[in-house]
Amino acid sequence: MAHGPKPGFSRWLYTTNHKDIGSMYLWFSFTMFLLGGCMALVIRAELFEPGLQIVQPEFFNQMTTMHGLIMVFGAVMPAFVGLANWMIPMMIGAPDMALPRMNNWSFWILPFAFAMLASTLFMDGGAPNFGWTFYAPLSTEYAPPSTTFFIFSIHIMGASSIMGAINIIATILNMRAPGMTLMKMPLFVWTWLITAYLLIAVMPVLAGVVTMMLMDIHFGTSFFSAAGGGDPVLFQHVFWFFGHPEVYIMILPAFGIISAIIPTFARKPLFGYSSMVYATASIAFLSFIVWAHHMFTVGMPVAGELFFMYATMLIAVPTGVKVFNWVTTMFRGSMTFETPMLFAIAFVILFTIGGFSGLMLAIAPADFQYHDTYFVVAHFHYVLVPGAIFSITAGVYYWLPKWTGNMYNETMGKVHFWLAFIGLNVTFFPMHFVGLAGMPRRIPDYSLQFADFNQIASMGAFLFGAAQIVFLFNVIRTVMGGKKATDEVWDNPEGLEWTVPSPAPYHTFSTPPAVR
């Protein structure tokens, strides 16, 4: 007998169904996206003009810190886990995730972690104010008392990510339908498999670094305190040993989504499947040996600067392979431009721009000029917003008809795309210029010569924010009803997920499908 979902709230609390959990992850992520977005708008509103208008510098610093933490750990990562939950079992012909109970846990501890993190805003001394990179000793000796809660919330997020990653690896390695060999898996599955290994390797390092902070703050150790024989630079090494692989955790699954969407709308198979797999694996490997490109200015010996400079530039090679493959897939395809495809094309173009500014930053002597300026802010927003966020959005539009059984409103989708596309470029492109001209990041006030570009950036930010309301509205309308989607949804898309009915029934592939 096929079980349906339980009625009421307990369905969501006790569910072990991968589709339910996937949906919860996605809604949670969207909530965090809006919360982090509001914080970004506080930042941009303050920076609309030079001088202090709206918030005090202390609160401004809390906003930049919380914005970064919430977007990285609350919006981007859970969204990818949500997509993994929904799609990986359906893509490999598995009935559910391998460890459904752990799946429930890994989701349900997240709201607690973020409630704890958000509650620091209301504590004495305010929320953490030392930036999402929380460099010691700013985050130890000079930190507000709420830092302890920040540390615990990071521990919980880490536990959630590690459980999620274990589940994904177990599902992919143990639950594939007969005939689904590794080299037949869709690229989204491949990129997630590699991402999950990255998570298991580096989330414990993050947990370790915050634990050392906790000990320094409360138990009298001196890991990062020079007075006691420790070294603040050690913090940066440990943090970035986590931090650089972390930025790839936020982009590898995106590569997978884009590699699913472009072939569908170009009506050609993906060009260079196996080179995509190897490129992903080499990016993951290289991401462990480039961390000190965030630290060119701490005073490394020349040999170190050179090593990290060349290693970083090496990453551009496999990344270039990917961009080449996507472009070649589109080349002479019979392309159509539905919303998911628009987001995917924007991804390819804008992510490449972000890669190029990354290459500029990778030049160690030049980085002395660019480091800690708005140029860095421009770089990582070009790789994260059109990279991670656009790919998630593209994935949602692409699979939403399969999830809900209804087509989203195409006009509204296109409006969303163009608002977001214009808003994003208006926001972040000028940041390259003010950065090169020397405007430091993480400041609430700035010199007059930066005023014009900042004003433009702030207007773009509000436009980008407005675009997300259109998105929310479109998704809610699609969940509630709309034109029925066919089982295939798109024109001859590839993948097992399109062989099940739309909406996908509560249980799919209870008997494994035949894989050709």
Place this chain on the structure above:
Amino acid sequence: MQLSENAKLTAKLLALAGSMLVFAVFIMPPLYDAFCDITGLNGKTGDRYEAVPAAVDSHRKVKVQFVASQNESMPWDFRPSVVSMTVHPGEPVDTVFLARNPTTRDMVGQAIPSLVPFKAANYFHKTECFCFNQQTLKAGESAELPLRFIVDPDLPPGVNTITLSYTLFDVTEKFTRNLNNKNADSEREG
């Protein structure tokens, strides 16, 4: 069967995660210290040096400059008695730093050395240094803090000036807390 396969894999992955945690907390910091010691990175100078008789290279002159600064919350007066001296490699040299506690409470200070250029760090030997211990000064007390060093005759050619800087930290709170609670004292202390 399926279940036990998952359990096995989960155990393996958890072990991987656990070992990465151990790596971050217990291996990376000592590894980093060792790395800095070997390379002289960050201007970390070595621990107490056992003087070995060496020929004084009286043809070569090296200028040694001294810098003293206080960490922001440290109220002591702290300065070198001479700011610069010219020495010959191989020759043991004595100097003192002057410290005074102008406050009305007893305090403990800890000086942390740093040396540039980094490539000279392994060729600057301290046979006696106040930075090897914490310094306790009663309210209003002042002291002469001794330093005895030898510049290694193998100092790379091209290094003609060495700057040794000390930053003085207020560790009163930490020190008294550690006295009360020896267990909380980490091995990294000192």
